[in-house]
Amino acid sequence: MSWCTEAAATHPAPRPSWPTAWPPPTRPQFGPPLRQQLAARQVPADLIEQLCTRMASLNQAIADDPELGPDFVIGHSYFCQPPAQPGQASEWLRLIFEQEIGPLLADYWREQPATAAAQLRKLLA
Structure with a gap:
C-alpha cells in the first residue's frame, strides 16, 4: 500500500464540527512521506521542493482567509500519481x-477572482 493510499485509508475525511487547528496548514502531507514517495518515483528534487513549498504557502493563505479557514486547505492526493517518465x-x-487546483481556487474565491488568479500565478511561477 502506498503512503497516499495508506493515509487516505487511515485518515477519514470528516472533520470535527468545533473550531480546531487540525489539520494545520503545514501538516505533513507535503512533508517527508510525500517527498520520499515522489523521489522514489524519480520526480526531480527541485520539482518536489517547488511543489511542497508552493502548496504549503497556498494552504497557509487559505487557512488565513477568514472566509475559508483551515478546513479548506488542499490535500496531497492530487500529487500521488506522478508520471512514469521523470522527464514529464x-x-x-x-x-x-x-486543471485541478486552479478551478478549485476559482471556486473557493468565486467572489474574489483576482485572489484566485493571483494564487494560481504563484503556483505556476
Whole structure:
C-alpha cells in the first residue's frame, strides 16, 4: 500500500464540527512521506521542493482567509500519481496546477477572482 493510499485509508475525511487547528496548514502531507514517495518515483528534487513549498504557502493563505479557514486547505492526493517518465514531471505538475487546483481556487474565491488568479500565478511561477 502506498503512503497516499495508506493515509487516505487511515485518515477519514470528516472533520470535527468545533473550531480546531487540525489539520494545520503545514501538516505533513507535503512533508517527508510525500517527498520520499515522489523521489522514489524519480520526480526531480527541485520539482518536489517547488511543489511542497508552493502548496504549503497556498494552504497557509487559505487557512488565513477568514472566509475559508483551515478546513479548506488542499490535500496531497492530487500529487500521488506522478508520471512514469521523470522527464514529464514538470508538465504533470503544471497540468495539476492548471486543471485541478486552479478551478478549485476559482471556486473557493468565486467572489474574489483576482485572489484566485493571483494564487494560481504563484503556483505556476
